[in-house]
Amino acid sequence: MAKREYSFYPGCSSQKGASSSNLMTSVQTMCEELDIQLNEIPDWNCCAASIGYAGGGELPRLTLSARNIALAEKHHAGQDLVATCAACWLSTREAAERLEEDAKLMTEANQALDEADLKLENKTPIKHMVEVLIEDIGYEEMGGKVKKPLEGIKIAGYVGCQTNRPFGIVGESFENPVYLDKLVDTLGAESIPAYEKKVQCCGGALAFSEPEKSQEMVKGIIEAAYDHGADMIATPCPVCQMNVEVYQDQINATYATKFAMPVVYYSTLMAVAYGRNARDAALDGQIIPAKKLDELAAK
Amino acid sequence: MTANQAMIENYRNSFLKEVEANVEEGEWVKMCMQCGVCSGSCPLGKFWDHPPQEIFMMIRAGKRDQVLGSDSMWMCTSCYNCIVRCPRELPITHIMHGLAHYAKRLGLVPANQPTAKFAQKFWDNLMAKGRVNELKLGLSLYFMNGFGEGVKVAMKNQKLGMNMMKAKRMNPMEIMGGHAVQDLSGFQKAIKKAAELEDARIAQPGG
Ligand code: SF4
Ligand code: SF4
Ligand code: SF4
Ligand code: SF4
Numbered sequence: 001m002a003k004r005e006y007s008f009y010p011g012c013s014s015q016k017g018a019s020s021s022n023l024m025t026s027v028q029t030m031c032e033e034l035d036i037q038l039n040e041i042p043d044w045n046c047c048a049a050s051i052g053y054a055g056g057g058e059l060p061r062l063t064l065s066a067r068n069i070a071l072a073e074k075h076h077a078g079q080d081l082v083a084t085c086a087a088c089w090l091s092t093r094e095a096a097e098r099l100e101e102d103a104k105l106m107t108e109a110n111q112a113l114d115e116a117d118l119k120l121e122n123k124t125p126i127k128h129m130v131e132v133l134i135e136d137i138g139y140e141e142m143g144g145k146v147k148k149p150l151e152g153i154k155i156a157g158y159v160g161c162q163t164n165r166p167f168g169i170v171g172e173s174f175e176n177p178v179y180l181d182k183l184v185d186t187l188g189a190e191s192i193p194a195y196e197k198k199v200q201c202c203g204g205a206l207a208f209s210e211p212e213k214s215q216e217m218v219k220g221i222i223e224a225a226y227d228h229g230a231d232m233i234a235t236p237c238p239v240c241q242m243n244v245e246v247y248q249d250q251i252n253a254t255y256a257t258k259f260a261m262p263v264v265y266y267s268t269l270m271a272v273a274y275g276r277n278a279r280d281a282a283l284d285g286q287i288i289p290a291k292k293l294d295e296l297a298a299k
Numbered sequence: 300m301t302a303n304q305a306m307i308e309n310y311r312n313s314f315l316k317e318v319e320a321n322v323e324e325g326e327w328v329k330m331c332m333q334c335g336v337c338s339g340s341c342p343l344g345k346f347w348d349h350p351p352q353e354i355f356m357m358i359r360a361g362k363r364d365q366v367l368g369s370d371s372m373w374m375c376t377s378c379y380n381c382i383v384r385c386p387r388e389l390p391i392t393h394i395m396h397g398l399a400h401y402a403k404r405l406g407l408v409p410a411n412q413p414t415a416k417f418a419q420k421f422w423d424n425l426m427a428k429g430r431v432n433e434l435k436l437g438l439s440l441y442f443m444n445g446f447g448e449g450v451k452v453a454m455k456n457q458k459l460g461m462n463m464m465k466a467k468r469m470n471p472m473e474i475m476g477g478h479a480v481q482d483l484s485g486f487q488k489a490i491k492k493a494a495e496l497e498d499a500r501i502a503q504p505g506g
Binding site for chain 1: 323342343346374376377378379380382383392396397399400403404413414415416417418419421422423425426429430431478480481482485486488489490491492493494496497
């Protein structure tokens, strides 16, 4: 099987020393095992996520994403653009679609990009890493690489909002997507298809500005995982991972709960199942250790 | 004349027309059939004074001050529940963002709206370097309500910060510089140009 190559948009939160650098590590490991080569977009910029709107108007925000796509088209002609962060994927794909539909905005975006000697063709498919896994690779190939099945580990698949809406994964429902459960099963772990909080919002960026309101929602997400007897939660979204993992102390203090629920990335699960060590799987990036994965990775 | 007064002059008869011309995806507002599905979809719905359906009704009723001065659209978590459920396929999330931005453009945001402040800091942080510096963003966030409050919040988050540092997910060296795009001047010129083009379009009556 020839190596698959993609133009890659890592996003700010995955940079070295940033909050989701552990996603980056585990994604790299997963890609090595699946023979995927990620070519980082040279000099990419932040996309402003779903929170740039106060400071930036529509066209400045579209121009942020347009610059990234233009750079990908310039340096990685013919490659699909892939993002691992749900928010990065969403803003980039949304920008591509808006500019496709609105000729006036497209002209203006190119006028703006001209200031940086760039030009947007806007012909590049924008994909989430999960789409690459499911549509380009497939469950069979992913399952075929498993060396250490994740036996006896019960995992609540938390998809969150933005990996799921408004675009989602082709063929999946918005209210009850099943791809993450299927992936969990493919790796030999036990999924929880009835986990009712799988697409519940965690508050997103409002976790910073409205912490009490967001933490109340996160509490429900964790509680439901416990109710189903989950050993851990797995998610594809870096904002979800961060919001659901790191505030558990504060939630415990507010609600007198005793939460210590590990929250891991799908890519960490895959790295362990593919026989890689704890460091390659980014298990050292856990604030709440995922003990069952640690044990398996050490075997 | 302030930007706000200028817009009131331009669109004296119709707030709906003003929204259609100047708010992102505003031309969709008239398509709303008031079914209420969106209003039941917001995760923070109990904190919205006016849920999306009501906002769309108020726009048509010309309740300009109540809409643009509202706290509600700042409660949008960008969860996209509404968009996938709306029978008329209104881009509700984007209209909420658009209204929030328009309110900020005209200086009508309620005082001390925490998400408005955070979102502005995020943008400023991004404009300075082309990439977001999480540590600086975090520090300015702690202190956004003044020093006393900042210390309280920082204390509460100190353990969190230590945990993140231990897991190498927060880098204290970031404060010295951190990540940036290389073609910063090209980046900044492009975004500035985009802002100018947008300002010019909005300044034109009838947009
Ligand atoms: S979504 Fe977040 S991390 Fe990704 S580029 Fe945008 S702001 Fe940076
Ligand atoms: S679940 Fe939370 S972090 Fe994930 S996309 Fe939704 S709001 Fe964003
Ligand atoms: S769901 Fe759509 S049509 Fe129904 S009230 Fe909301 S915006 Fe209007
Ligand atoms: S995207 Fe915003 S407006 Fe739509 S349901 Fe979520 S919070 Fe409500």
